[in-house]
Every structure is written in C-alpha cells, then in structure tokens.
Amino acid sequence: MSIIKLMDAKLANMIAAGEVVDRPASVIKELVENAIDAKATQIRVESFDMGMKKIVVTDDGIGMDLVDAHMAFSRHATSKITDEQDLNHIHTLGFRGEALAAIASVSKVILKTRQKNHEGIQVTYHGGHFISEGVASLNQGTIVEVSDLFYNTPARFKYIKSDFAEKTAMIDIFDRLALANPEIRLSLYMDGKLIKQTFGNRDFHSLIDQIYGSKITEGMTVFEHTVSKIHMRGFLVSPLVSRSRKKDISIFVNGRYIKNYALIQAVIEGYHSMLMVGKYPIALIYLQMDPSLLDVNVHPQKYEVKFVNESMLAYHIELFVKESLLKKTHAIPETLKEIKKTFKETYTPTSIDFTEIREESIRETELALPKIPDLEYIGVFSGTYLLFQNDQGLYLMDQHAAAERIRYEHYYKALAQPSQAIKNLLVPHELTLTKEDLDVLNHYLSTFESYGFGFDSSLNLTHLPIWLEHQEIEIALESMLTMLSKSQKIDLATLRDSLAKDISCKGAIKANKALSHNEIKALMIGLRTCENPYTCPHGRPTLIKLSHYDIERMFKRVVS
Ligand SMILES: Nc1ncnc2c1ncn2[C@@H]1O[C@H](COP(=O)(O)OP(=O)(O)O)[C@@H](O)[C@H]1O
C-alpha cells in the first residue's frame, strides 16, 4: 500500500514557519522588511509582552488591494519576483513569498491596508485560516497586527528564551533595520514605551547616535571609496569606545544587513593594534554593488551573503579602515571623562627590565610631519605620567604605554622581513629552557630559522636576527615558544602581531621607573615617529590632553 501523502497547505506552512519565524524578533524583521519593500518612509514597530501578546507594524507604503491582501497569506505568493532570471538581480528584501503565510500559520493576524485613492480594507486569519474581511479606516499604508504568537504550536512556544533574551533580540533586529535604512523613519515601542527612533534624514551621525547612544560618534572616522564599481562607505567609531563582542561590526549590502566572516575580520584587522586584546570596534560598512555580484538566495533568514570576489573586497575594507583611522588627526583623547568611559580595567604592567630607546632608530624624515605636537617637558606625576605642555594645554603621557607603542612598531616592522639579516654569536648562547620548551623548539625549528635564529646540535643559539637585542633573546624566544605551544597551526600574521606585542610589553619601561632627561626625550621623539602614536598595542591611550578650556572649566573660571 502506498503511504506517501502530500501535506496540506496549513501543515506545510507550519513546518516552513519554523525556518522563517522562530521568535518574536523574526516576526518584526519580516514585517519591517515588507514595509520597506512597500516603499514606506515611516515605520512604527510596537511589541507587547515581549512580542508574545502582540506585535504591530505600521507603515505608510503602497498598500495592497483586497485580492493581494488575501494572496499575501499564501505560501510562495510574492509580488517581487516572477521568473528565475529575477533571482539574479533582487532589489527587494523579500522575494520568497513565505513570511506572511508562515507568520499567519502560527498566530492570529489582522492585516489592514489602504492604497492611494482607495478605501481601506482588512482581512483576518487565525492559524492560517481565513476568518473575516471588511472595510477599515486607516491612512495610506499597511498595519499588520500579529497576536498570540505560537498559540497553536506549544513546542515552539516553550522554546522561547528568557524575556531578556527576546527583548535583546528584538532590539538587535530593529537596530540593524534602522541602520540599514537611513532614509526611513523608524520607531520602536515596547509595551507603549518609546525605546528608540531614527529620523530618516540620511544623517549617519545622528542615526548612529540614536542607535548606540548619544555622542558615540564623537571622534568617528568616515571613509568613502569606489573600487571596481563597488561603492564602500565606512563609519568607524573611535577605537576608544570598544565592545567585547563582534556584533557591533555591521556590514550592509544594498540596504541589507548581512553576515560575512571575511569582511568582519577585515574590519577587525583594520583596527589592528588600536584596540585592546579581546575588544572589538563599533563599525558600520555600507556596500553598494550590482546585485549580480552577490548571491542572497542562501538561507531563509537571508543573512549570509556570498560575494563573487570576497577576498578582494576584504582586502580593500581592511586597507580603508586602517588608512582612515591612521589619518585621523585629532586622535589624542581630549578629556578625562572620555578616557574613564572606556578604560575601566586596571592595568598592571609586566615589564622585566628597562632597555634604552635607541635614538638612531628614529628616522629624521618622519619628524617633518609629526602626529604629536611639539611639547615641553615639565615634570613627572606619580612616577609614571610624564607631564608636557604647549599653548593648547597640558598633556599626560603614560611612560609604559608610550614605550610599549614604540617598541611594538619597531618589532612589528622588524618581524615583517624576519630572515633578512642575522648576527652570529662568537660563543653560542646557552638557553635556559624547560624540557617542554625544548620539545616545542625542536618541533618548530624551521619556523625559528625562518625568523633568523640558528642553533647548534645541542640547541644552543648560534645566531640571531639583527633586530633582536642581545638582552632580549630570552624574552623573544619565550614568547615564540608560548605562542607556538598554544596554537599548533602557525599563522605568521598573528604570530608577528602577538610576538611584537609580547616582546614590546615585556621589555618596555616600567611604570614607576625614574627616567633621565635623555630617556624622556627619546621617548617623545620615538612616539612622534610612530605610525599610530595614540594608543599602546593593547589599545590603552599613551597620551591624554587636558585643554586650557578643560582646566579652566574644572576651576570654574568658565561655565558650561
Ligand atoms: N506592508 C506591506 N505593504 C504592501 N504589501 C505587502 C506588505 N507586506 C506584504 N505585502 C505583500 O505581500 C506579499 C507577500 O509577503 P511575504 O510573505 O513577506 O513575501 P515576500 O516579502 O517574500 O514577497 C509581498 O510580496 C507583498 O506584495
């Protein structure tokens, strides 16, 4: 006896719903995307009881006629594509024709809609079944009310996470939709309370401030470039404001928020040593390109997007992020308030000994265009902070952070061409290594050789790279061994960065070390020749400025 039967439409919709609507936030996403596709200029999102009681999305878009208002609830019914050719140049956010059918199959939906110069109408569906239709009074546009989500799918209902998790998910989705659509006014209400709104005036500074909190865009860097017909705009929030998760690095392509590992990684690399380890920036990258260069038909929630030339794109993004952040001129943190906000962590320097900064390593040519102004040394505070002044105000330099930055850039450059030049030791240097270290050393001998280290048969050091000071041999080898034993796979770029960070921190001037005038001068000159002098390799500031105005304000000579 044959046993295979076709599912009825209702059952098929409920199964599909599992993919499209798994939580209240995805209902918001689908409804707002429909409003955007309907050319809305204003969209209001309301949720009640974490979206489980009711979600209402109101737009001022083109609306639907009665036939379409019913059609919209059928699976695979869409006004957005007609044949397979259309799949290659999708201009709308939706195109599968699944969302409304899926939402309606697991909730109670009232759809009210009105086209220009027409009467308003309304249709009601419960659990995917038609209930009623009639006239409705509303302005041009569409209102979709979704009540009692998952009322008929108890399994899904149970799966809903904590209130907090749902609330965060809804806000996250709203944020992305708002950031992706700077020309649309969006507002989000929860249980009647306004949570966030944007102004739809294409002003990215105000948009980003509305989403992430006021004044986050202070010190933001912006870039705009077109490469191979791909238009790229980047909004890079100052590295002084960082997050511990990657999720505030957002990539938008043709008005759509997407996830793409390579591009996110490119942004992180672009910020490179300006952020502390484990910290990530807030950055937004907007790409505009011919739709034929991407494939969005990957997943029902349509987040993953594949690019035709992904590595080229990643390369350019990294480059633009890096270049524009380095170009930023006034990167010296201005006030104490700004610093406190970002650097709550206390930091214990772990230096081993002091090494003089060699003046000969400073290239005079670069002094022509210093990123740090000419400053007069006036004293030291707390044995650690060097004080300088000029006509702009007072400057505090963290001597350890500054020394670390200088050493980091020195080693980072040196490690770029690791095996260029070596120096031989007259007497092989005996290493004080544990048995484990020796095993690692043996295993990675060729890596060490590629960096310019040479060993005799009993693993005594016979030659070393020219860039390494004799007294830093142990520090460098220890760092390399630790790195290699932690990660079997060696990624030379990471090795270079971590090694430079590690060596530079270990050998740098300690806090509380008294410095001679010459040492202070060398520190200042060294910092002025750095590519990125404003932060140590872990992202802490090296120099803080208190302007005349700041100081006068503290003494209440001026009021504001
Ligand atoms: N807010 C809206 N305004 C106007 N038309 C809408 C709206 N929401 C849905 N529609 C219509 O309903 C259709 C089905 O919507 P949906 O199920 O989300 O599928 P898709 O968006 O993939 O086409 C859309 O193609 C569109 O024609």
Ligand SMILES: [Mg+2]
């Ligand atoms: Mg849709």
